[in-house]
Amino acid sequence: MNFILLSIIGALIMLDKYAFGEFGISQPIIAGTIIGMLCGDIQSGIFIGAMLQLIFLVGLPIGKDIPPDGQAAGIVGTGSYFLLRVTNLAGHALCLALILALISAIIGGALEIIARRRNERFFHLFMRKGKHLFIYHFFGLIPAFLKNFILILPIFLLANYLIIPRQFPELSRDLLTIIALSIGFANAIYLFLKKSTVVYVILGALCGLALLVF
């Protein structure tokens, strides 16, 4: 799929993060599935999306806190993997895509602060004029979309034309699974382990072991 079109679709999906609806479709696992579907390899999209989801399971947008952009990581990770895979080995593509995803999560968090500061201007303009609420409110969609597009486009442009040298390390799916499982487990324990829930964690682990053995 064309990288410009993919960037536009990615930026539109990311609007779900806060600008419109918040239906959860911008979460890495869903965004990965959508991008995988568009690029013709839904299984890889789901796999990368699920792994990034485990890494970004904790990201609580509470109050003024803006955590790293897990949603951007999901879209950049899956999108750049499919673009890189066209001209590179799958292991190379996966490794670079994951690195780009993590970097974009940090940059995305910073860009979001800028976009939300831009919205302050619309609020002050509205306060001064006291009318055209509809217009000033929906102006907020512009920085939200642009922030996503500005973040995604250069990365997809790079991924579309980059030829990765052979010396670049490869990342296997098994290794990514181990890393994502470890971080996902740590995130889940941090969120759900309490005195009252210890028994359910043990029960889950025992059920898991039973599933593994039988």
Place this chain on the structure above:
Amino acid sequence: MRLSFTRFLKVLFAGFFIQTSWSFFSMQGMGFLYNLFAGADKTQRRKILKTHKGFFNTHPYMSSYIVGATLRAYDEGNISPDEIRNFVAITQTSFASTGDLLFWQTLRPAMLLIAAILAVKSGIIGPLVFVIAFNFFHLFHRIRGIYDGYRMSRDVIYILKAKRFTTVRHIFEILGAFFAGLLLSLGSLKMNYLLLLPITILFILLLMKRFSSVLIILAVLLLIIIMVMV
């Protein structure tokens, strides 16, 4: 003025945009005004603009309860601007903390965890389960919130004791804990558990010590680089 179906739909639709103009200064201030405007007539809009021009912040899904109750107060018309401002100020924080605990801290991560496990084991079923189940709860609160807010008016705050908040949260805490345990079985018996455990412990420590989330992501990046090099 009563809560007709058309009026309800307008308020519901506007609710999806409550955070569109989110800023550090007013947070959801303009979104809240826009949401109230969607369900108000011209005379009410003038009053609303005078009373609510400023700061507002709550959980986006929970805003429907406050919007419903505020519209009812304007429909009844026997409440002063100060009273209504106080009502909004009190309810927004209560609904914000309940919504954050219910959705951001419990329901969403638990469902995403289940979805990730299902996705690795059964492919497309995982994402589908998440989208359907999560939006069932999400839309339930958006829709019922407007009706219950309008019905209960200034007593809407007492709804926070309802089972839809307390029991649901408890159930998803248990589900989250169970699937956290189950997560370990995602791999296989061949998987390198000696590698998995130290990484898990490292990240639990980073999270417990409340390191900044940017630092944690940098640690993940460093870990990946080290592991692919080795």
